[in-house]
Amino acid sequence: MEIKKVTVFGSGVLGAQIAFHTAYHGYEVILFDLKQDLFEQAKLKFEQFKEWYQKDINAHSGDLDMALSRISLTTNLQESVQDADLTIEAIPENLQIKKNFYQQLSEIAPDKTIFCTNSSTLLPSQFAEETGRPSKFLALHFANYLWKNNVAEIMGHSGTAPEVFNLVVGFAKSIGMLTIPIYKEQPGYVMNSLLVPWLMAGLDLYRNGVADAESIDKTWMKTMGVNLGPMAMGDLVGMNTAYNVTQSYYELTGETVWKERMDFLKDNFIDQGRLGISSGKGFYEYPSPAYEDSDFLK
Known part of the structure; x- marks a missing residue:
């Protein structure tokens, strides 16, 4: 064919x-x-x-x-x-x-x-x-x-x-x-088996009040020598997608932490119209997010 x-x-x-x-x-x-x-x-x-x-x-x-x-x-x-x-x-x-x-x-x-x-x-x-x-x-x-x-x-x-x-x-x-x-079914495949835990680690630091979005991203960007952190990536992925992912993992695993993440995204982002890049606001404001500023890591 x-x-x-x-x-x-x-x-x-x-x-x-x-x-x-x-x-x-x-x-x-x-x-x-x-x-x-x-x-x-x-x-x-x-x-x-x-x-x-x-x-x-x-x-x-x-x-x-x-x-x-x-x-x-x-x-x-x-x-x-x-x-x-x-x-x-x-x-x-x-x-x-x-x-x-x-x-x-x-x-x-x-x-x-x-x-x-x-x-x-x-x-x-x-x-x-x-x-x-x-x-x-x-x-x-x-x-x-x-x-x-x-x-x-x-x-x-x-x-x-x-x-x-x-x-x-x-x-x-x-x-x-x-x-x-x-060659074997794996939730998250290869890409998201690596990406989702990284995004969730950033989200957990944020929702638990450990650090703000900019500090989380600055730590990752400076340490790893990359131009995006997990919070900026979250805005790129979009909150609706992130919500659907947490819902899927909750249904798959039954683990309450996925429900807590899901509810946090809904209450603090989706219900507030903070959908990420697509709505102009998520963890950052667009079209000129702070992480693109030349002085962000100084």
Whole structure:
């Protein structure tokens, strides 16, 4: 089987990136979302991506315009998937939402279509049966800012066909990804198994009143010689995503500390409209956060 046409479900932070990047590498892409007005936000993101691609990877403006021409937008689920070779789902990180979505999708997608989830914390086996094609279902997880943080984690479940797994690895390579095959289901995969404990350590220091956000980030940035700390990364990831991650881990482990983190994020950030970069305020204020100041580490 050759992958030519790709459908991306969800035009949020990563969905829009996946759609644009896949189109940039020559694939015909359909981007699906529930409401037409969400596409206005996606179009703004695409224009921002064009600037970032030119700055970060020296992309040619003509190639970026061609990428946009390969993307179609639709709110019609059946239309979005009618000729798809591969789908990549980037909808909210909620198990029941994903189960409901795949049950609906399984009834209308062609037999040939491979289903991939971009889930960052859920395991493919948790909702493989709902896809109606467990042998053609697996996880394909991307990092944020995927054109420069070009890592793709590929993780199947026990029922994923080896040839499908290898085909998706090949697809990820074809769009310029450093591929990380994962041979055993692991919550958080490799990336978030490293990232989430780091973010949670920062959050715990903050919510327990040990140190403020700037002090936490300064300590990490200066000690490790890097340009982002866990609090700034939290703003980049976004509080809604962080909340969904803590909820997923709480449901998975039953450990009360995840419930405490989840409630803290909701009460102090989400309910206050402090969603991170997307809302202009999280741990920092944007568009000029303190950690970007040249004197931040002095």
